[in-house]
Amino acid sequence: MPAKSLRVLILENHSFQRAIAVKILCQLGCRDVLEASAGSEAITLLERIGRVDVVVCDVRMEGMDGLEFLHRAAQASLIGGVIVSSGLHSEVRRAITLLVARLGVVFLGDVGKPLHLESMRDALARVRTLPARSLAAPAQGVVVTEADIRRGLSYKEFGAHFLPRCDLGNGEIKGVDVRATWKHPVHGLLADNLFMPLVERAGLLDDMLVVLLEQGLALQRELMAQGRVLRLCFALRLSQLCGRSLTRRIKSLMQFHRSVGQGIAFELAFCSPLETSAMHLESLTRLRMLGCGLCLGEFGSNGGAFQRLCQLPFNEIRLASQFMHELEHQPRHRAVIRNSLALAGSLGLGVTVTGVESAGQHLILMDMGCAVGQGSYFAPVLDREELLRRLGRGTRGC
Numbered sequence: 001m002p003a004k005s006l007r008v009l010i011l012e013n014h015s016f017q018r019a020i021a022v023k024i025l026c027q028l029g030c031r032d033v034l035e036a037s038a039g040s041e042a043i044t045l046l047e048r049i050g051r052v053d054v055v056v057c058d059v060r061m062e063g064m065d066g067l068e069f070l071h072r073a074a075q076a077s078l079i080g081g082v083i084v085s086s087g088l089h090s091e092v093r094r095a096i097t098l099l100v101a102r103l104g105v106v107f108l109g110d111v112g113k114p115l116h117l118e119s120m121r122d123a124l125a126r127v128r129t130l131p132a133r134s135l136a137a138p139a140q141g142v143v144v145t146e147a148d149i150r151r152g153l154s155y156k157e158f159g160a161h162f163l164p165r166c167d168l169g170n171g172e173i174k175g176v177d178v179r180a181t182w183k184h185p186v187h188g189l190l191a192d193n194l195f196m197p198l199v200e201r202a203g204l205l206d207d208m209l210v211v212l213l214e215q216g217l218a219l220q221r222e223l224m225a226q227g228r229v230l231r232l233c234f235a236l237r238l239s240q241l242c243g244r245s246l247t248r249r250i251k252s253l254m255q256f257h258r259s260v261g262q263g264i265a266f267e268l269a270f271c272s273p274l275e276t277s278a279m280h281l282e283s284l285t286r287l288r289m290l291g292c293g294l295c296l297g298e299f300g301s302n303g304g305a306f307q308r309l310c311q312l313p314f315n316e317i318r319l320a321s322q323f324m325h326e327l328e329h330q331p332r333h334r335a336v337i338r339n340s341l342a343l344a345g346s347l348g349l350g351v352t353v354t355g356v357e358s359a360g361q362h363l364i365l366m367d368m369g370c371a372v373g374q375g376s377y378f379a380p381v382l383d384r385e386e387l388l389r390r391l392g393r394g395t396r397g398c
Helices: 017-028 038-049 064-074 089-100 117-129 146-154 195-203 205-225 245-256 278-289 305-311 333-345 359-367 385-389
Strands: 009-010 032-037 052-057 081-083 106-110 158-168 173-184 189-190 231-236 264-268 293-299 315-317 350-354 372-374
Touching: 009 017, 017 032, 032 038, 032 372, 038 052, 038 064, 052 064, 052 117, 064 081, 064 089, 081 089, 081 117, 089 106, 089 359, 106 117, 146 173, 146 195, 158 205, 173 205, 173 315, 173 385, 195 205, 195 359, 205 231, 205 245, 231 293, 231 350, 245 278, 278 315, 293 305, 293 350, 315 333, 333 350
Parallel strands: 009 032, 009 052, 052 081, 081 106, 173 231, 231 264, 264 293, 293 315, 315 350, 350 372
Antiparallel strands: 158 173, 158 372, 173 189
16 A cells, blocks of 8 residues: 555644654655544544544553544544554553554554654555455445345355465465455445454354355366365354354365365364363364364464364464564564464474564564465455466465
């Protein structure tokens, strides 16, 4: 996303510092720069004009401080990313990074004070980690209902898009995560975060998974006919494995498309302590017996991960992207990734590190012996045609 297309809000209660920030952003090519001197003023402004791509703010302010502003703005979906201008201690910066991630906002860095052009340029360069606008209409303009989703499923409006997992050595696409998008007749192309929560509440996760499986397996079969192998990974909720119907549908689809089980994986991410029943374990075991892989997602981001590895038949893990934030400057983050790689190696598990955003992070991961990575540095979410085009490049797929 070029700087000239960004909408940036500067939240700073010192007029001199605010003027410096405006000047620097203009020098970097930003054309749509907004200003506010207080958190309450900024909220009022955003409610009137709508969402901004980036907010540059000091978290230490009188009245509504920067932390409260970020919380309110994020809950209202009014900001995409945040650049902090405070010169925070590393421990405080790490806490803020975690806070904004939990709010669904991308932390782009702490540029300190006084502001400098190069540090701001580096922070803006990370804007490519923000969700693509083309797949997300403004939140206040999108209102969908359960009836809309059921109609969309009936009229085949949902499609598969693909997030590549790449070989860190040569850039080759080793596999893809399959994600749902919605070609809505009114709102256009919508990303999954705008409708999947409602899909889950409506009890339609199985139907959506079948749609993605059918499209993914058809693509995989086409590629196999050309002598190419593409591994597909689909998101799965533990709640979908309370009975045998879904695993039976998966088996039938794989047989219809003559799919090799080793080319299919299912990723489960747990948001609460481990609570698995005998039926859950039976379903997971049945998927492994079909030849499918099982990936433990968001490894390290919540409790019970080690217990799950011991009790459930996972054969790979996907490391939570939060450990990639400031990897180049945080020894603790490097230690977590290094030890996770060592653990996976000792258990014979595959590993994918997510959230790779820069060449520096790429090099650090290679030095650690990491083989597979995923993130904006390699490739964004791709539609079918773009994926096929990148696969056609050979080893330079990402």
